[in-house]
Amino acid sequence: MSIQVKYFASLRDRLGRAEDRLAATEGMTVAAVWTALWPETPLPPNTLAAVNMEYASPGQLVRDGDEVAFFPPVTGG
Amino acid sequence: MNIELRDAPFEPLAELERHQASQDALRGRYGATAIFVGTMRDFNDGEPVRGMTLEHYPGMTERHLRRIVETAIQEWSLLDALVIHRVGALRPSDPIVLVAAWSAHRAAAFAACRFIMEELKAKAPFWKREDAAAGTRWVERNTPG
Numbered sequence: 249m250s251i252q253v254k255y256f257a258s259l260r261d262r263l264g265r266a267e268d269r270l271a272a273t274e275g276m277t278v279a280a281v282w283t284a285l286w287p288e289t290p291l292p293p294n295t296l297a298a299v300n301m302e303y304a305s306p307g308q309l310v311r312d313g314d315e316v317a318f319f320p321p322v323t324g325g
Numbered sequence: 326m327n328i329e330l331r332d333a334p335f336e337p338l339a340e341l342e343r344h345q346a347s348q349d350a351l352r353g354r355y356g357a358t359a360i361f362v363g364t365m366r367d368f369n370d371g372e373p374v375r376g377m378t379l380e381h382y383p384g385m386t387e388r389h390l391r392r393i394v395e396t397a398i399q400e401w402s403l404l405d406a407l408v409i410h411r412v413g414a415l416r417p418s419d420p421i422v423l424v425a426a427w428s429a430h431r432a433a434a435f436a437a438c439r440f441i442m443e444e445l446k447a448k449a450p451f452w453k454r455e456d457a458a459a460g461t462r463w464v465e466r467n468t469p470g
Contacts, residue, residue, distance in 0.1 A: 257380055257452035258463035301385035303448075317382060323464045324379070324410065324451025325363050325422050325442060 249274070249312030251281060256319035259295060272310055279306035281316050294321055326398060326406050328390045330381070332413040337362045337423040344407050344425070355404050355427040359434035361442050367417035369464070375456045377415045382450035386410075393444040397426065400440070401433035408441065410451070443470060 253268040260266050268285050276284070278297045297304045298317040310316060327344060341360060345351060365377055394406050407425040415421065422445070426437040446467050453464040 254382075256382055256450070257454070258465075261463075298382075298385060298450075301382070301388050317385070319382070319450060320452065320463070321466055322446075322448065322450050323453045323467055324381070324449050325446040325467070 251276075251310055251312075252315045253281060253285060254315065254317040256317065258320050259292065259318055262292075263289075272312075276310050277306060278304050278308050278310060278316060281310060282318065291318070292320075295319070296321065326394055327408070328387065328394060329409045330386065330412050331409060332411075334415075334419050335409060335411070335423075337409070337420050340409055340423060341407070341425055344405075345427075348405055351405055351427060355429065357428050357431040357434040359426050359428075359431070359438035361422070361424040361438050362420055363422040363442075365415050365417050365419045365421055369455060369457075372457050372459075374417065375458075376417070377456065378454045378461075379412045379415060379421070380452045380454065381412050385450050389449050390445065393441055393448065396444075397437040397441050401426070401428060401437040403428050403433060403437050406437065406441065408445070410445070410449070412451070446470075 249272050251270045251272040253270055255263055255266055282291050295318055299308055299314055367374055390408055398406055403426050405427040409423045411421050424438050424441045426434045428434040455462055
């Protein structure tokens with residue numbers, strides 16, 4: 249199954265790219281998506297995650313076709 | 326209810342007037358309008374700031390703003406609400422955000438306007454990057470309300 253991954257703001261700058269595509273496996277969590285893509289980079293503290301544009305916990309399962317996003321704390325307004 | 330992201334400067338009070346005039350259903354019914362305008366400062370963390378870029382997560386931003394405003398309308402029985410938020414490049418003194426809430430009486434308008442603003446700051450996926458003397462830097466967290 250295939251997952252679209254997006255990075256925003258300072259996290260995107262730090263990683264040097266805005267998007268990834270991952271051939272994910274059944275039962276994969278949001279945290280496992282990060283580890284599969286960035287095995288040598290621990291998820292920076294305070295990083296937030298979303299699945300299909302809804303905030304998600306690290307333990308949430310992903311499904312085929314999901315859009316997963318990782319980003320720093322939001323600072324709008 | 327109206328929610329807009331703008332990539333160019335806007336005039337909050339002119340927007341307020343235009344929105345109010347365009348809503349026939351509002352006429353004669355509201356007794357209270359509470360508004361909040363957030364404006365870009367020329368300093369942050371004790372340093373001068375020359376400009377700012379607002380990035381967002383297209384799609385997620387609109388979805389969360391809509392949900393926040395719908396929640397406020399329901400919770401406080403608002404007659405209407407308006408949110409306009411900038412994205413892109415800003416200069417000091419540029420408005421960043423306008424929140425307006427219309428209700429029959431003032432308590433609901435005040436409370437809903439505050440709620441929308443605080444929820445927006447906590448949940449809407451916007452990020453500020455400042456252009457300071459030492460170069461550009463991402464704003465890491467919101468200041469307490």
